[in-house]
Amino acid sequence: MKYTKTLKVRVRDKHRPLLNQMARSVNFVWNYVNELSHRSIKERGVFLSAYDLQKYTQGAHKELELHSHTVQKVGAEYATRRKQFKKNRLNWRKSGGTRLI
Numbered sequence: 001m002k003y004t005k006t007l008k009v010r011v012r013d014k015h016r017p018l019l020n021q022m023a024r025s026v027n028f029v030w031n032y033v034n035e036l037s038h039r040s041i042k043e044r045g046v047f048l049s050a051y052d053l054q055k056y057t058q059g060a061h062k063e064l065e066l067h068s069h070t071v072q073k074v075g076a077e078y079a080t081r082r083k084q085f086k087k088n089r090l091n092w093r094k095s096g097g098t099r100l101i
Helices: 013-044 050-056 060-064 068-085
Strands: none
Touching: 013 050, 013 060, 013 068, 050 068, 060 068
């Protein structure tokens, strides 16, 4: 028999600003590689791989206050999703604000 345990986690209010800042930074990286990849395809006809994107985002983790592995994973995830959906440009990622329906 398999048993499933459910764990409830509550994010405390004191951690909310840090998590929001990190989410904005991750979205910034996503939007940057999205634009970079689109321009590369448009200007040179070259699709950038996750490895290529890593070269362009090298050192950004210091400025964005993220772990370098996080920045690499965002680039890798972007390259995977772009290939999966067969698009030159994916949707922009937004942090907070209003969402229009």
